[in-house]
Amino acid sequence: xxxxxACPRDISINIPAESRPRLVIIGGGFAGLYLVRHLxxxxxxxxxxxxxxxxxxxxxxxxxxxxxxxxESVANSFRKIFQKQKNLHYRMVDVKRIDPEDKVLMTNxxxxxxxxxxxxxxxxxxxxxxxxxxxxxxxxxxISQAIDIRQRIFSNFEKAVLTKDPAERERLMxxxxxxxxxxxxxxAGAIGELKNFILPYDYPELDFSKMRVYLVEATDxxxxxxxxxxxxxxxxxxxxxxxxxxxxxxxxxxxxxxxxTGDGEVIQSAMLIWVxxxxxxxxxxxxxxxxxFGGRIKVDCCNQVAGYDGVYAIGDVAAVITMxxxxxxxxxxxxxxxxxxxxxxxxxxxxxxHGSTQTPFVYKSPGVxxxxxxxxxxxxxxxxxxxxxxxxxxxxxxxLMTLVGFRNKxxxxxxxxxxxxxxDRCMRLIIPLKQRNRSDEEDGSK
Amino acid sequence: xxxxxACPRDISINIPAESRPRLVIIGGGFAGLYLVRHLxxxxxxxxxxxxxxxxxxxxxxxxxxxxxxxxESVANSFRKIFQKQKNLHYRMVDVKRIDPEDKVLMTNxxxxxxxxxxxxxxxxxxxxxxxxxxxxxxxxxxISQAIDIRQRIFSNFEKAVLTKDPAERERLMxxxxxxxxxxxxxxAGAIGELKNFILPYDYPELDFSKMRVYLVEATDxxxxxxxxxxxxxxxxxxxxxxxxxxxxxxxxxxxxxxxxTGDGEVIQSAMLIWVxxxxxxxxxxxxxxxxxFGGRIKVDCCNQVAGYDGVYAIGDVAAVITMxxxxxxxxxxxxxxxxxxxxxxxxxxxxxxHGSTQTPFVYKSPGVxxxxxxxxxxxxxxxxxxxxxxxxxxxxxxxLMTLVGFRNKxxxxxxxxxxxxxxDRCMRLIIPLKQRNRSDEEDGSK
Numbered sequence: 001x002x003x004x005x006a007c008p009r010d011i012s013i014n015i016p017a018e019s020r021p022r023l024v025i026i027g028g029g030f031a032g033l034y035l036v037r038h039l040x041x042x043x044x045x046x047x048x049x050x051x052x053x054x055x056x057x058x059x060x061x062x063x064x065x066x067x068x069x070x071x072e073s074v075a076n077s078f079r080k081i082f083q084k085q086k087n088l089h090y091r092m093v094d095v096k097r098i099d100p101e102d103k104v105l106m107t108n109x110x111x112x113x114x115x116x117x118x119x120x121x122x123x124x125x126x127x128x129x130x131x132x133x134x135x136x137x138x139x140x141x142x143i144s145q146a147i148d149i150r151q152r153i154f155s156n157f158e159k160a161v162l163t164k165d166p167a168e169r170e171r172l173m174x175x176x177x178x179x180x181x182x183x184x185x186x187x188a189g190a191i192g193e194l195k196n197f198i199l200p201y202d203y204p205e206l207d208f209s210k211m212r213v214y215l216v217e218a219t220d221x222x223x224x225x226x227x228x229x230x231x232x233x234x235x236x237x238x239x240x241x242x243x244x245x246x247x248x249x250x251x252x253x254x255x256x257x258x259x260x261t262g263d264g265e266v267i268q269s270a271m272l273i274w275v276x277x278x279x280x281x282x283x284x285x286x287x288x289x290x291x292x293f294g295g296r297i298k299v300d301c302c303n304q305v306a307g308y309d310g311v312y313a314i315g316d317v318a319a320v321i322t323m324x325x326x327x328x329x330x331x332x333x334x335x336x337x338x339x340x341x342x343x344x345x346x347x348x349x350x351x352x353x354h355g356s357t358q359t360p361f362v363y364k365s366p367g368v369x370x371x372x373x374x375x376x377x378x379x380x381x382x383x384x385x386x387x388x389x390x391x392x393x394x395x396x397x398x399x400l401m402t403l404v405g406f407r408n409k410x411x412x413x414x415x416x417x418x419x420x421x422x423x424d425r426c427m428r429l430i431i432p433l434k435q436r437n438r439s440d441e442e443d444g445s446k
Numbered sequence: 447x448x449x450x451x452a453c454p455r456d457i458s459i460n461i462p463a464e465s466r467p468r469l470v471i472i473g474g475g476f477a478g479l480y481l482v483r484h485l486x487x488x489x490x491x492x493x494x495x496x497x498x499x500x501x502x503x504x505x506x507x508x509x510x511x512x513x514x515x516x517x518e519s520v521a522n523s524f525r526k527i528f529q530k531q532k533n534l535h536y537r538m539v540d541v542k543r544i545d546p547e548d549k550v551l552m553t554n555x556x557x558x559x560x561x562x563x564x565x566x567x568x569x570x571x572x573x574x575x576x577x578x579x580x581x582x583x584x585x586x587x588x589i590s591q592a593i594d595i596r597q598r599i600f601s602n603f604e605k606a607v608l609t610k611d612p613a614e615r616e617r618l619m620x621x622x623x624x625x626x627x628x629x630x631x632x633x634a635g636a637i638g639e640l641k642n643f644i645l646p647y648d649y650p651e652l653d654f655s656k657m658r659v660y661l662v663e664a665t666d667x668x669x670x671x672x673x674x675x676x677x678x679x680x681x682x683x684x685x686x687x688x689x690x691x692x693x694x695x696x697x698x699x700x701x702x703x704x705x706x707t708g709d710g711e712v713i714q715s716a717m718l719i720w721v722x723x724x725x726x727x728x729x730x731x732x733x734x735x736x737x738x739f740g741g742r743i744k745v746d747c748c749n750q751v752a753g754y755d756g757v758y759a760i761g762d763v764a765a766v767i768t769m770x771x772x773x774x775x776x777x778x779x780x781x782x783x784x785x786x787x788x789x790x791x792x793x794x795x796x797x798x799x800h801g802s803t804q805t806p807f808v809y810k811s812p813g814v815x816x817x818x819x820x821x822x823x824x825x826x827x828x829x830x831x832x833x834x835x836x837x838x839x840x841x842x843x844x845x846l847m848t849l850v851g852f853r854n855k856x857x858x859x860x861x862x863x864x865x866x867x868x869x870d871r872c873m874r875l876i877i878p879l880k881q882r883n884r885s886d887e888e889d890g891s892k
Contacts, residue, residue, distance in 0.1 A: 014610045053604060054875045072516040077600075077874040079648035089651070092604040092876070109608045144878050154523075158499060158538040162555045164460045202525035205535070407864050414860060418853050428523040429500045430538070432590050 011110035015089050018045045021115035021351065024105060026095050026283065028055050028078055031120035031315030031336035033404075038344030040085050042351055047112065049105070051094040052142075053077055057403055059333060060412075061140050062183060065149035065273075066190035067198075067428050068419055073412045075143055076404045095121075098285035100308045116310045116347065119283060119297060120340075123316035123331055126279035126295065136256040137274040140183065149273060151430045153194070156270050157203055158430070167268070173211040174269035176259050178251050179276035180217030181224065182370035185234050187273060188215045189372035192241020202428070214267060216246045218276070223378065225330060226368060226385065230378045233387035237372040251276075278331060280317040293319050296328060301360035303343050314339040320361055333402075334366050371395045374420055457556035461535050464491045467561035467797065470551060472541050472729065474501050474524055477566035477761025477782035479850075484790030486531050488797055490562075495553065497540040499523050502589055503849055505779060506858075508629060510592035511719075512636035513599075513644075513874050514865055517589050519858045522850045541567075544731035546754045562756045562793065565729060565743060566786075569762035569777055572725035572741065582702040583720040586629065595719060597876045599640070602716050603649055604876070613714070619657040620715035622705050624697050625722035626663030627670065628816035631680050633719060634661045635818035638687020648874070660713060662692045664722070669824065671776060672814060672831065676824045679833035683818040697722075724777060726763040739765050742774060747806035749789050760785040766807055779848075780812050817841045820866055 015022075020043050025032045028050040036048055054075040063069040078090045093107040098117070105112045125139040138149045153175070160172035177188050191213055200208045215222075215238065221231040222238075222245075235245065246261070251272070253260040259267045280296035288307040290298050296319040297305055303318060305311045315336035319328030329335045342361045349357055367381030369391065377391035396416070403409050461468075466489050471478045474496040482494055500521040509515040524536045539553040544563070551558045571585040584595045599621070606618035623634050637659050646654045661668075661684065667677040668684075668691075681691065692707070697718070699706040705713045726742035734753040736744050742765040743751055749764060751757045761782035765774030775781045788807045795803055813827030815837065823837035842862070849855050 014608055052876065052878070053600060070516045070518040071877060072875060075875050075877075077648075080874060083647050091608060092601070093608070143875075147877070154499060155538070162460055162537060162539070201529050202523075410860060410864070411857065414856060418856070428526060429518060429521050429589075430498065431517060431521075431593070432498070 013091055013093065013107065013110045013112045015045075015047055015091070015112065020045055022047060022113065023116040023118065023347065024049065024112060024114040025118045025120055026050075026105070027120040027122055027281075027315070027317075028052075028090075029058070029120060029122045029315055029336065030333045031122075031340050032118070033081070034337045034340035035118060035120065035314065035344055036082065036085065036088055038341055039347065040087065042087075042344070042348045044087060044116075044347070044351060046085075046088045047114075048078065048082075048088060048090045049093050049095055049107065049112075050078065050090075051092065053079070053090075053092050054143075055081060055404060056143055057408075058141075059399060060403070061143065061146045062186045062190060064143065064146035065140055065187065066194060067150050067153075068190065069412055069415055071143050071147055073408050073415065074403070076408060081404060095283055098283050098311075100286065100311055103310070114310075117312065118343065119305070119311070119313040119317055120315045120336075121281040121283060121317045123278040124281045125274060126277035127274060128277065130253065133251070133254050133272075133274060136254050137178075137272045139274055140187070141278070149271075152271060153191075154428050155430045157199065157206070159270075161203060161205055169206070170210050170212075171257060171268040172270045173206065173208075174214070174267070174271070175212075176214045176216060176251070176267060176269045176272040178216045178272060178274050180215060180219070180222040180247075181275065182368070183275040184215060184217070185222055185238060185370055185372055187275065188213060188238055188243050189241065189376075192238065192243055193373050196241055198428075212244050212269075213241070214244045214246055214269070216249050216251055216261075216276075218248070218250050220247050223370065226378070226380050227383070230380050230385045230387075233378050233385065234370065234372060237376040237378075237387065241373065278316065280319075282317060286311075293321060294327070302346055302358045303339055303361060312343055314343055329363050332368070335363055338363055369395050369398070459537060459539065459553065459556045459558045461491075461493055461537070461558065466491055468493060468559065469562040469564065469793065470495065470558060470560040471564045471566055472496075472551070473566040473568055473727075473761070473763075474498075474536075475504070475566060475568045475761055475782065476779045477568075477786050478564070479527070480783045480786035481564060481566065481760065481790055482528065482531065482534055484787055485793065486533065488533075488790070488794045490533060490793070490797060492531075492534045493558065493560075494524065494528075494534060494536045495539050495541055495551070495558075496524065496536075497538065498588075499525070499536075499538050500589075501527060501850060503854075504587075505845060506849070507586050507589065507592045508632045508636060510589065511586055511595035511633065512640060513596050514636065515858055515861055517593055519854050519861065520849075521589055522854060527850060541729055544729050544757075546732065546757055549756070560756075563758065564789065565751070565757070565759040565763055566761045566782075567727040567729060567763045569724035570727045571720060572723035573720060574723065576699065579697070579700050579718075579720060582700050583624075583718045585720055586633070587724070595717075598717060599637075600874050601876050603645065603652070607649060607651055615652070616656050616658075617703060617714040618716045619652065619654075620660070620713070620717070621658075622660045622662060622697070622713060622715045622718040624662045624718065624720050626661060626665070626668040626693075627721065628814070629721040630661060630663070631668055631684060631816055631818055633721065634659060634684055634689050635687065635822075638684065638689055639819050642687055644874075658690050658715075659687070660690045660692055660715070662695050662697055662707075662722075664694070664696050666693050669816065672824070672826050673829070676826050676831045676833075679824050679831065680816065680818060683822040683824075683833065687819065724762065726765075728763060732757075739767060740773070748792055748804045749785055749807060758789055760789055775809050778814070781809055784809055815841050815844070 022045045024047045026049050054077045057074040060074045082088050093109045095107050097106045127133045139145050156172045160169045163169050222234045223231050250262040252262050254272050297313040299313050299318045303312045303314050316331040346358045369379040371377040375389050375392045377395040378387050379391040468491045470493045472495050500523045503520040506520045528534050539555045541553050543552045573579045585591045602618045606615045668680045669677050696708040698708050700718050743759040745759050745764045749758045749760050762777040792804045815825040817823040821835050821838045823841040824833050825837040825840050
């Protein structure tokens with residue numbers, strides 16, 4: 001098992017040796033971020049590993065994908081966030097494998113010993129084994145993917161203006177969104193707004209009555225995890241943007257031009273955004289028989305991974321399996337944040353020598369919400385749902401307050417106010433993505 | 447000559463045929479942008495071609511490269527800028543070749559006939575035939591390159607933290623800037639600020655007394671195009687950041703790790719930013735013997751290209767050769783803007799039937815300026831130079847006022863105010879640049 005690890009096992013990552021125990025956290029999403037924050041007073045050497053040097057505020061990724069916010073507003077560098085936290089060492093590395101027997105991680109930059117390990121690697125897109133969808137569809141789980149969607153939307157419209165083929169033009173204008181959950185309806189609303197208020201002014205040469213935005217859902221309603229009333233409110237709000245709903249429909253194939261449904265229908269579209277499912281991002285090396293539970297790591301009520309001493313998992317990657325929660329909690333930011341708080345308390349108890357008093361995790365739902373367009377949202381709390389403008393104000397307030405960093409709050413608010421007052425989107429740039437920057441430089445000697 | 451053109455000659459770009467004459471402008475920098483604006487009332491069909499869908503405010507690219515502004519603040523989409531201009535058709539294409547005999551352009555998306563052609567393709571980096579520099583150095587002529595510099599600075603520091611080799615660590619921290627012109631001193635100042643006020647707080651594990659920022663200049667002073675007093679003011683301001691000046695020094699080679707000077711010295715640095723020269727971005731197909739004049743297109747006093755009927759060049763790519771300007775004007779935004787205004791007047795006269803009254807271009811210099819760090823700048827006008835805080839306020843006002851778009855002004859001002867008050871830089875993200883977005887998605891079926 002160990003021989004297939006490509007990372008240099010004899011090189012250890014440059015972290016100062018200390019006498020106090022070392023806690024390694026993999027992943028700086030909501031779970032990892034809040035765990036570090038809650039442990040700032042605890043006598044631990046904390047090492048945070050993430051392949052990106054920034055925390056991503058995932059609930060607003062759809063706004064980056066739809067040209068409402070620049071990427072810099074929904075991300076914050078770890079070094080900035082933790083500048084004053086003395087017991088933390090952040091390292092930008094990619095974890096390749098966990099060796100729980102030796103309590104060692106293998107990364108692209110060398111190995112690292114841990115005393116306690118917290119896996120907070122989040123979730124990734126689940127395309128249920130359909131490789132053509134994996135190859136041609138667009139996803140939205142990180143900033144690069146969100147930028148990719150933004151750039152592709154606008155470059156498809158630039159191509160639509162250039163082509164003389166009407167069928168090709170329609171294909172370039174159409175957009176399919178697969179998945180009627182909160183992310184799906186948020187993207188659909190934002191794209192509906194683009195279609196109604198922005199694109200027709202940018203592209204007066206195109207006939208927008210030909211543009212179709214499809215929202216494809218496998219069940220018979222939107223927001224399946226919420227109430228029937230919430231579903232109805234969402235559908236009403238989206239109808240304003242003349243979204244084409246396809247309920248009880250599964251997309252079974254996509255080649256970049258045509259999407260195929262389970263019923264044999266074909267939909268022409270140069271863009272398919274797949275937000276139909278996520279799966280835990282489980283690192284390699286945990287080989288217990290019960291570890292993988294429906295694509296997430298099975299943990300006990302104190303977030304410990306069964307059978308592994310000192311190994312925990314929190315956030316989207318973890319499924320807390322209890323009697324009343326046989327499938328774990330929903331993959332939501334508030335769950336991750338509360339798990340981090342709970343685990344921080346339990347770890348502190350262990351470090352301080354009273355580890356026998358572990359507090360089990362109990363989730364208190366603050367409610368769920370999703371926004372649709374410029375002034376509508378759906379909020380559901382304790383079985384009570386409401387929509388429209390009051391819900392949108394609630395959404396706005398909650399997201400602005402939880403956005404990490406004061407500067408990000410100011411810039412995001414300025415952009416939102418601008419978008420709201422001007423019916424405009426400012427981020428319509430298609431920036432060529434080059435890893436290195438000399439491809440178009442020429443030999444100046446000629 | 448024509449057979450080596452890869453573009454489809456039998457496909458023409460989708461532009462409506464009109465009875466009025468067609469003016470094609472290649473490039474939407476300052477020259478192209480202002481030309482379109484000044485021609486909004488003229489009875490011409492205007493086609494603007496640019497490979498990017500946005501105008502770039504080049505004077506602030508160095509702020510994108512040094513994490514002061516997000517890319518979206520220094521760029522504005524053409525379709526937004528020209529939303530109300532009815533006689534304009536923008537097309538996102540790459541011009542491959544001009545065929546002036548047939549009055550046709552060949553592009554990646556097909557051919558296009560013109561009646562009048564304006565070449566406003568700007569300048570690109572000149573590395574004087576040194577291919578290893580072209581391969582390993584960083585440039586700063588467009589947004590992608592500026593983002594590339596920003597990301598590489600921070601990823602080099604992340605690598606410096608990971609390595610245990612002291613020599614490798616110093617190499618990763620060092621930065622060489624080649625070229626002591628306005629761009630060189632602006633980058634040096636901004637990197638000096640990063641070194642003094644930002645990086646030591648982000649990377650407390652690194653010893654910043656080991657970090658060297660080199661400013662290499664082939665002549666004996668900075669700002670060679672300005673007065674001796676301006677050179678002295680610039681050098682004084684940069685000394686604050688302990689920049690290492692290397693005057694009378696040429697960089698003759700660079701392999702990504704070591705830079706070699708003409709005197710045989712070797713400087714270790716994982717990053718070399720080359721701003722030592724630019725050269726006109728001359729499109730292929732103009733084959734007149736006198737067209738290429740020192741890397742720019744030679745034009746007469748009315749910006750017409752000698753020997754080609756109806757073909758003009760303005761901005762950095764054009765050299766207006768006159769008796770008192772044997773080398774043309776400096777490559778500056780005000781020159782481009784004034785040439786655009788002049789050419790717009792002359793073209794309007796031709797269209798309105800009094801083409802014999804062409805007004806020659808006369809440049810009125812509004813002065814030159816460069817900024818250094820958070821509150822110093824150099825301003826020179828009519829032989830009079832001043833520096834310090836008043837010059838910085840002048841710089842700030844001029845740049846804020848000329849930044850395209852009201853929203854960009856607000857966001858840039860907010861960011862500048864934030865940086866100024868907090869001694870902070872917000873854009874420290876290393877966003878992986880992927881053209882397509884599925885590389886880390888896995889098969890969810892396992």
